[in-house]
Amino acid sequence: MTTMDGARSALIIATDQYTDPGLRQLRAPASDARALAAVLRDPAIGGFDVHTLLNEPAHEVNLAVEEFFADRRPDDLLLAYFSCHGIKDEDGELYFAAENTRLLRLGATAVAADFVNRRMGRSRSRRIVLLLDCCYAGAFERGMTARAGAGVGIETQLGGRGRAVITASSAMEYAFEGDELADTQDLQPSVFTSALVTGLQTGDADRDQDGMVALDELYDYVYEKVRAATPNQTPGKWTFGVQGDLYVARRARPVTVPAALPHQLQDAIDSPFAGVRAAVVQELVRLLQGRHAGLALAARQALERFTSDDSRTVANAAAEALGSATAPVSAEPPPTPAEKPVAAPAPSPAQKLPEIPAAPESFTEATTAPPVRDDYPLIAAGALAILAAVLEFLALFPEFVSGFRLTDVPSNTLSVVIATALGIGVGVCLLMPRTRSVGAGLLLGAVATAPAGPMYDINFLITGNYGEAGAGLWLDLIANVALIVAATVVVITLVRKGSVHITLRRTGLVSWFIVLLGVAGAAALFFESQDAFVAARNQDFVPEEDMLPLIWASTMALVLPAIAATARPRSFGVALLAGWIGCGVNVVAFNTGFETGSVFGYTLLALLVVIIPFARAAQPLTRDAKR
Structure with a gap:
């Protein structure tokens, strides 16, 4: 794969200890932060430069957020993650609780979602991903649309590939009883992060089996896992001005499920004529050496089946192809949207499938090879x-x-x-x-x-x-x-x-x-x-x-x-x-x-x-x- 020009940076902010007695202590954020940082930092998966803040006061978090989004290049991929209490004030504004947050003084002691939103909007990076693992995280979308106005304004401001937000919950309800949060449910925010980590670590989030984990694929995987574990919690996703796919990580483990081959190619593979099957071997070799891991696996399996073909010509061609083919090297970080692997490429006019012979040579060729x-x-x-x-x-x-x-x-x-x-x-x-x-x-x-x-x-x-x-x-x-x-x-x-x-x-x-x-x-x-x-x-x-x-x-x-x-x-x-x-x-x-x-x-x-x-x-x- 081609090396990306932009940097890959991640900011992980987690808070599970609070001085305000109205904010109950959380158990998951610290361990979740370490697990996510490890998988994002892994050069075989995320390849991010990761900075982690754990149990820091609001002013330190604000400073880290501003520095994280500042002085960036358009091609930089920025991933920010919050795991903490999500709190809404009387006006419905969302805040992220910090170690020193006081429920009665949210504006001065908590991290305002509006502040994060504005830092994202002013960043020169056109590829920003925000992951929110907290209560009421769905309220973040309200701040984005209210502050940005019409959708055209967002695209104009970002000027390209855009930004995306994935939240652990789309719940909009909030309540206060004096100084205490009325929410007594254990929402288990770790379910969301656990799904993130598992999807990236195992490669199961790579839904199209192309060897890359796109943001949409990651969200679909997390959504299914969270809904299966906690039906009352619904992850949400919002994208703004995104062009193409945002690739979060590379699949660390080998692809085990082949992708569907183009129908023209599959028909040629299934042909009863040996001449057609033999002619398609070179196209399978091209896919075998391509970037799409799922198609490469499908091509390899087709060639392996061809080695047992009744036609000696087909079997020999497939065996020779497998012996000489080399797997593609993919040691570089995930590609930019412009380098997105094609999910199921159909042959272009300049690169059609081999011509199908008019006469089926399987009726005339000698087939004396011993049975496999x-x-x-x-x-x-x-x-x-x-x-x-x-x-x-x-x-x-x-x-x-x-x-x-x-x-x-x-x-x-x-x-x-x-x-x-x-x-x-x-x-x-x-x-x-x-x-x-x-x-x-x-x-x-x-x-x-x-x-x-x-x-x-x-x-x-x-x-x-x-x-x-x-x-x-x-x-x-x-x-x-x-x-x-x-x-x-x-x-x-x-x-x-x-x-x-x-x-x-x-x-x-x-x-x-x-x-x-x-x-x-x-x-x-x-x-x-x-x-x-x-x-x-x-x-x-x-x-x-x-x-x-x-x-x-x-x-x-x-x-x-x-x-x-x-x-x-x-x-x-x-x-x-x-x-x-x-x-x-x-x-x-x-x-x-x-x-x-x-x-x-x-x-x-x-x-x-x-x-x-x-x-x-x-x-x-x-x-x-x-x-």
Whole structure:
């Protein structure tokens, strides 16, 4: 970062001991002052030159305030902090209590907020921050607006970046009983300062994860912490003539949460085409070496995921980039507003994302690299899916229960054949490196109703209503459990890798139509299946046996299209939806049959039609199409 021209100075004034018996002794200010001074002085965080006054009389505080704001340069960043009793007189004027303050002689023995306000206004510094941790601190704003008049006058007087005030409380009430303050509440002013110190010390106040703590971010953090601890205390903030962001500190600890990448860049990262993914590596390197710590972390994570890419070209480019990239050096103090890091830079016309090739080279390149360690669970899930499909098919032939085979009911046979084909298909996709990422979505969609099988099987085993369990039932149970395990392995792998996420950003009409088809399909499946069992399977609908599997299948009919429509990368959503359509066909075969027609089946046909434009939307636009 670029070194700032201006100085960074802080004045900390704290008073917890008072000679006037009407002012109760405070416990927090001294320790709070030391804690705040330490974090502001720390060169890795604040880098301020800190001057502290503790339990000083009013005239010493006034002198220190005047000297602090005098003889400054416009680029100096000045931070003043008061921790003490806040007192208002009969006219509502705010005073800061000093060690020698007398309640009946506030004008002569206390520090007037109006005095502080005027010193701030006359300072040549255009970057002033005032932190007030005291009762009735919100009254300071009244003095500023009353003395300064119209807002234009404030901006004219400050002539630039301005000043900001953050108060521990916006309470305006005050009361006196003779010489005594009527306020007997323990407002615990340390809650405010504690939040300040914690936010700066931990870096949690860096809300946008750019590695810097701006004043607005610090206020938002303190506001939430104070309101959570003391709901009756509401911090306030006022800014006057501020231009840009005032940076209070730098984040001392490393950024742990990545910032959102520009949507163009994210779309390129999520592209199903290896050529597009390879072309975006250099842009990720630029962000990795940039000043925005959150974007640098997001870029590093994207490059690390690329090292496991199915394309050898992409994986090698990412590994080379990570090996040669160096982290940005940021040993200097926080930047001036003109040097503010960009939160989420979009590529400028002169610095666009790499051009997207017209032909997807992922269809022609050789992919002979051995699988990386992260792919082993997906390979195991694929093998498990194929094994489950074989067991499911074998379950057709032996007795399912006494005197009954699955082949005795045509809908059962058709359902098993469809399930077998789906299981083998998704298993092969998971075993093949080029289709492994697509296979994960296909598997989760294709086996969505697998838990319904064990629901039936376990019910038959427990009740024994249909006779003794045969080998066919056990094969069916093992097959469905194997599918559930395979799906669980895929979900855990995707979550651990962070390669799939759900977002409503840039969700188009096609996506919303898919969601609506899911809602219609779920309702149709639930209501029509209860009557269609008679025609399709020559069986009555038995709620004790059929309701729970039906609820599960209907829930999947609702949830999976919604997930597919909002999943990123879009290619995963397309695969998930395709797998669900195959699974839905199996549901139609088992629940309603094809002879009588099925509203649920019609929604599957509609999804089959919609998936074509949905899949096209997953492909990045070519250069000519963008124009």
